[in-house]
Amino acid sequence: MVRSVAILLxxxxxxxxxxxxxxxxxxxxxxxxxxxxxxxxxxxPPAIPSEHLSACDSLLAITxxxxxxxxxxxxxxxxxxxxxxxxxxxxxxxxxxINLKRDFPQAFLVRAGAFMALEDWQSAISDVSTxxxxxxxxxxxxxxxxxxxxxxxxxTFALGxxxxxxxxxxxxxxxxxTRATVSFSLGQADKALTDIREALKQEPELVGGYLLRTHIYxxxxxxxxxxxxxxxxxxxxxxxxxxxxAASVAHTEAGQFGEALAAANKFVEIVxxxxxxxxxxxxxxxxxxxxxxALSDCDKAILADPKHFQALDSRxxxxxxxxxxxxxxxxxxxxxxLDPDFWDWSKREGRFQVxxxxxxLKSLRLYSGPIDGDFxxxxxxxxxxxxxxxxxxxxxxxxxxxxxxxxxxxxxEET
Numbered sequence: 001m002v003r004s005v006a007i008l009l010x011x012x013x014x015x016x017x018x019x020x021x022x023x024x025x026x027x028x029x030x031x032x033x034x035x036x037x038x039x040x041x042x043x044x045p046p047a048i049p050s051e052h053l054s055a056c057d058s059l060l061a062i063t064x065x066x067x068x069x070x071x072x073x074x075x076x077x078x079x080x081x082x083x084x085x086x087x088x089x090x091x092x093x094x095x096x097x098i099n100l101k102r103d104f105p106q107a108f109l110v111r112a113g114a115f116m117a118l119e120d121w122q123s124a125i126s127d128v129s130t131x132x133x134x135x136x137x138x139x140x141x142x143x144x145x146x147x148x149x150x151x152x153x154x155x156t157f158a159l160g161x162x163x164x165x166x167x168x169x170x171x172x173x174x175x176x177x178t179r180a181t182v183s184f185s186l187g188q189a190d191k192a193l194t195d196i197r198e199a200l201k202q203e204p205e206l207v208g209g210y211l212l213r214t215h216i217y218x219x220x221x222x223x224x225x226x227x228x229x230x231x232x233x234x235x236x237x238x239x240x241x242x243x244x245x246a247a248s249v250a251h252t253e254a255g256q257f258g259e260a261l262a263a264a265n266k267f268v269e270i271v272x273x274x275x276x277x278x279x280x281x282x283x284x285x286x287x288x289x290x291x292x293x294a295l296s297d298c299d300k301a302i303l304a305d306p307k308h309f310q311a312l313d314s315r316x317x318x319x320x321x322x323x324x325x326x327x328x329x330x331x332x333x334x335x336x337x338l339d340p341d342f343w344d345w346s347k348r349e350g351r352f353q354v355x356x357x358x359x360x361l362k363s364l365r366l367y368s369g370p371i372d373g374d375f376x377x378x379x380x381x382x383x384x385x386x387x388x389x390x391x392x393x394x395x396x397x398x399x400x401x402x403x404x405x406x407x408x409x410x411x412x413e414e415t
Contacts, residue, residue, distance in 0.1 A: 041076035049083035056080055071101035078110045082117065090114040105131035109141060116148055124148050139168035143175050150182065158182050173203035181212055189216050207237045214246045221369065223254040234263060241270045241277070248280045252287065253370060255362040260284045268297075275305035282314045287359050287371065289409075291321040309338035313348070320352045344375075351375055357400040360408035361388065364415075 040046060040055035056077035060070065078093035094111035097104060112127035128145040132138065142165040149158035162179040169175060180195035193216060200209045210233035217226035230247035237243050247263035264281035271277045278301035285294035298315035301308055312335040319328035328349065336345040358381060361367035367384035382398035389396045392407065 041080075042072050045076065045080065049080050053077060053080035053084065067100045071097045071104055071107065074100065075104065075107045075110055078107070078114070082110065082114045085117075087114045087118050103134055105134040105138060105141065108134070109144060112144065112148075116151075121148060121152055137168060139165045139172065139175065142168070143172075143178065146178065146182070150178075155182050155186055159186065171202065173199040173206055173209070176202075177206060177209050177212065180209075184212065184216055189220065192216060205236050207233050207240065207243065210236070211242060211246055214250055218250060218253065221253075223250060223368070226250040227254040227256055227259070230263075231259065234266065238266070239270055241267060241274075244270055245276065245280060248284060252284055255359075257284065257288060257363075261288070273304055275301040275308040275311055278304060279308060279311040279314055282311065282318065286314060286318050286321065287355075289321060289356065289359075291318045294318045295322070307338055309335040309342065312338070313343075316348070317352050317355070320349065321356075325349075347375065353400050353402065353405060354378070354381060356405050357381065357385065357408060360405065360412050361385070363412045364388070364408070 037055050037059050040052065041059050045052040046055070056073050059065070059073040060077065065073065074093050074097035078090045078097060081087075081090035081093055091111055091114045094107050094114065097107035098111070101107070108127040108131040112124040112131070115121075115124035115127060125145060125148055128141055128148065131141045132145070135141065142161040146158040146161035146165065149155070149161065159179065159182045162175060162182060165172070165175045166179055176195040176199040180192040180199065183189075183195065184192040193213065196209045196213050196216075199206055203209070210229040214226045214230040214233065217223070217229065227247070227250040230243065230250040234240065234243040234247045244263055244267035248260055248267055251257070251260035251263055261281070261284050264277075264284045267277040268281050278297045282294045282297035282301060285291075285297060288294075295315070295318050298311055298318055301311035302315065305311070312331045316328040316331035316335070319325070319331065332345060332348055335342075354375070355372055358367055358369070358371045361381070361384045362371065366387055367381065369380045381400070385400060385404070386396045386398045388408070389398070389404075
């Protein structure tokens, strides 16, 4: 949900024309021809923080700078130091800027960014609130305070600030996307979808919008839409682990197993030694089903992170398919120790055949619920089984059995 504090750079240094005029005037009053240094320190800082800091230090070395000019230079220096991770030095430089120019909202925002990185939330909120008092029209300041509230899980406060940010700058897609994230977290999915839709109209390649909508659709069990959004996010950001992960899961739940495997392969390509990626591919392969191929990925995931209980659970499912029941039970017991509340582990082995049945029923378009999870209510699964049993002319008891799974598999492979 929460973006990096680096968003502060665009909020603080993305100055309006009025503030650019103020910055230019602060330096033009000194009658210095230092336009390039001013540009690098204040207006358009270079991507490399050390170069940014060097420009600001060069500016501050000019002895005849006015107090206002020196305040702007210190503000730029504070931001460069924050980007370098030298947080106390950043706070000191921003404080110097504030001492030189008390009505300087950008300096308070830069200092708030350093406080935020230090998780000194109260100091950060205090500085952003001062910046807002100094400039009530600064939409970015409201959005920035909302980010702090989000990190503190004060979502109602965050939503209030984001309402203000969107009202002041309705053209900024990112403000709408952040508001959508908070709305979704507060259980307001329809409001979140409205904001995402508008944000994507404004910025059609906003990857975060597609990913957030993927999560909403997954929660609503609209798996085809979720898969479409996740696939597009991955198309836009082919090196995004988040997009590859989301696509792998969404395609799986949509019953699109070939696409799920392709996304899982991409996930592993992006982070080849990460347990989450290896486990994702293990699970997709297990559902192909290709338990022999899946086992290698599960083994690698557990080697990468022996406490990855989801990988242990996945491997237990693979062992179960291979008939290696004792090894499956050992993995389930270890997974339960690591996270005893994730499943009702005493029923987990019995659910494996339900998972396989759901996988095939989904391919036959008889079942639309989740493949894994939601085992407290098996009515949708039973209804799908009964419909299939009626179709093939056998006794309709709604029960999953090994023989039923074999018949389902044969039919899926023949279609």
